[in-house]
Amino acid sequence: MNNIFLITKREFLTQVKKKSFIILTLLAPLMIIAFGSVIGLMFKANESHSIIEVVDKSGLFRGQLKSDDKLNYIFVSAADESSKINNLKDNESLDGILILPELKNQNFDDLQSNSRLVINTKIGFDTKQRIVSDLINVIKKEKIKQLGIAETQLNDLDKSFTLKTINVSENNKEDSDLTFGVKTGLSMVLMYVTFMFIIIYGVRVMRSVLEEKNNRVVEIIISSVKPFELMMGKILGVTLVALTQFIIWIAMSVVGALILNTGFSAMQQNIPGGNEEIVSKLDITQIATQVSHSLLELNFPLIIGVFIIYFLLGYIFYSSIYAAIGSAVDNETETQQFTLFAILPLMLGMYGSFSLMNNPDGPLGFWLSIIPFTSPVAMIARIPFGVPVWQLALSIVLLLGTTIFMIFLAGKIYRVGILMYGNKATLKEIWKWIKG
Known part of the structure; x- marks a missing residue:
């Protein structure tokens, strides 16, 4: 037993007396935080800002598509559609043109099938999904409005539900x-x-x-x-x-x-x-x-x-x-x-x-x-x-x-x-x- 103690002591002191052990022990938490920050910055650096011009022939989406720091919608006249598409390839300041057809007889399926996005570069999958999501939300609101539901009622329908959880095994503490x-x-x-x-x-x-x-x-x-x-x-x-x-x-x-x-x-x-x-x-x-x-x-x-x-x-x-x-x-x-x-x-x-x-x-x-x-x-x-x-x-x-x-x-x-x-x-x- 005494020999085990002596060998344990030698192994322990040999390791902890090294400068690398002291430095790593003190700096490891900071290195982990820094590593996580770098990963976050890498994701942030890879984010893109897309500018999309919108030709809205239906008149349904103007003012409804909201821009932010990742995606900017710019509405243009339908008369400029052809010239915009022809010049898109050489226009480095523009990423694409979203063309939305007329809405006939409230046929939203026809509007969806004839809508198209013309691009001059590769747009990220998340950007495309964001555009689709924005269009769906506008169409959804319009369909609900046609059913006679007011916007305040719509907002009330979308209100989230928070369920409190009481854990009886932890002295009725709320989770x-x-x-x-x-x-x-x-x-x-x-x-x-x-x-x-x-x-x-x-x-x-x-x-x-x-x-x-x-x-x-x-x-x-x-x-x-x-x-x-x-x-x-x-x-x-x-x-x-x-x-x-x-x-x-x-x-x-x-x-x-x-x-x-x-x-x-x-x-x-x-x-x-x-x-x-x-x-x-x-x-x-x-x-x-x-x-x-x-x-x-x-x-x-x-x-x-x-x-x-x-x-x-x-x-x-x-x-x-x-x-x-x-x-x-x-x-x-x-x-x-x-x-x-x-x-x-x-x-x-x-x-x-x-x-x-x-x-x-x-x-x-x-x-x-x-x-x-x-x-x-x-x-x-x-x-x-x-x-x-x-x-x-x-x-x-x-x-x-x-x-x-x-x-x-x-x-x-x-x-x-x-x-x-x-x-x-x-x-x-x-x-x-x-x-x-």
């Missing part, structure tokens, strides 16, 4: 759409982080074992410690490194949510009541405040506790597999045939968990969060929505038992494989090591 969105976002973030870090740190253990094996350093090390102690020391050391990063990131996230919740609320209270321009500019501030408030309303001690338990057990479970793989092969090329067995269950759990957002308590969510191979990811995805205590306890017990069993199997493979050189391991041979 808003924003709260559900926050839970979904938190669920996806926790699930993806768990998935990525189990793979990243698991591969790190495998490469560390493989490097020591190829350098023959392990022959010297196991003269002083048992192979099982060396394996467990490496796994636990890297586990503590990952746990240290998570604790720092969780603390930064909670502090950030508190700052958003208190700071932005104070800003809103100090806004002059009549200054609509300032209020409109702070819409994003209000959203950030509501999101941070919804985050703080969640049962964070439970979520953080469950997250840490499942990450630790899931990481030790899969790191045992990675350590066994590293000891059984001689180079990274040979690891590819075995790492698939470790990655596939995690991928199954992650992609299967995307369907849990709409029904966290469904049969798929239950079994994915109970089966040990997928529970480290699936249960993390479910926990923000609330999980019955008995399911949580059953899942942890099964995962703990399976992890201990996997450590036992990996130890038997590691004991033999760590000293095997030049002999390509096969599944049949690994099975013999386990039996022996």
Whole structure:
């Protein structure tokens, strides 16, 4: 036991003393935010502004088609139709001409079949769908008007319905759409982080074992410690490194949510009541405040506790597999045939968990969060929505038992494989090591 502690301490201190670890730990949250901002800017940069001239022979659409910063409608005379079309190819300031025929005998089907859009460049699919949607809305309003329904009545028909949800299992707390969105976002973030870090740190253990094996350093090390102690020391050391990063990131996230919740609320209270321009500019501030408030309303001690338990057990479970793989092969090329067995269950759990957002308590969510191979990811995805205590306890017990069993199997493979050189391991041979 003392040897395991010494190896764990060495692995941990070796990693955390690196400048790269400190920089990455402190800057990773900012890098993630910056990455998300860059993606958003990329989508924004790819947006186009289209100018469409409209020849409205029906007289139905003038004043009804609304322009904005993405699409600008310009109505022109029907007499200029031919010349406009002829000059369209050389007109770089115009993207297309929308020609709407006369409306005869209120035959909207005939109007639709004879309407056409003449373009001089490739218009995006979203722009075309926007034009179609605008035309449909105008025709819909006209049809309803012919039925004798006033515009105020039409607006009343289109009024949205907000259904309040009261959760009796959470002390009759109201669940808003924003709260559900926050839970979904938190669920996806926790699930993806768990998935990525189990793979990243698991591969790190495998490469560390493989490097020591190829350098023959392990022959010297196991003269002083048992192979099982060396394996467990490496796994636990890297586990503590990952746990240290998570604790720092969780603390930064909670502090950030508190700052958003208190700071932005104070800003809103100090806004002059009549200054609509300032209020409109702070819409994003209000959203950030509501999101941070919804985050703080969640049962964070439970979520953080469950997250840490499942990450630790899931990481030790899969790191045992990675350590066994590293000891059984001689180079990274040979690891590819075995790492698939470790990655596939995690991928199954992650992609299967995307369907849990709409029904966290469904049969798929239950079994994915109970089966040990997928529970480290699936249960993390479910926990923000609330999980019955008995399911949580059953899942942890099964995962703990399976992890201990996997450590036992990996130890038997590691004991033999760590000293095997030049002999390509096969599944049949690994099975013999386990039996022996």
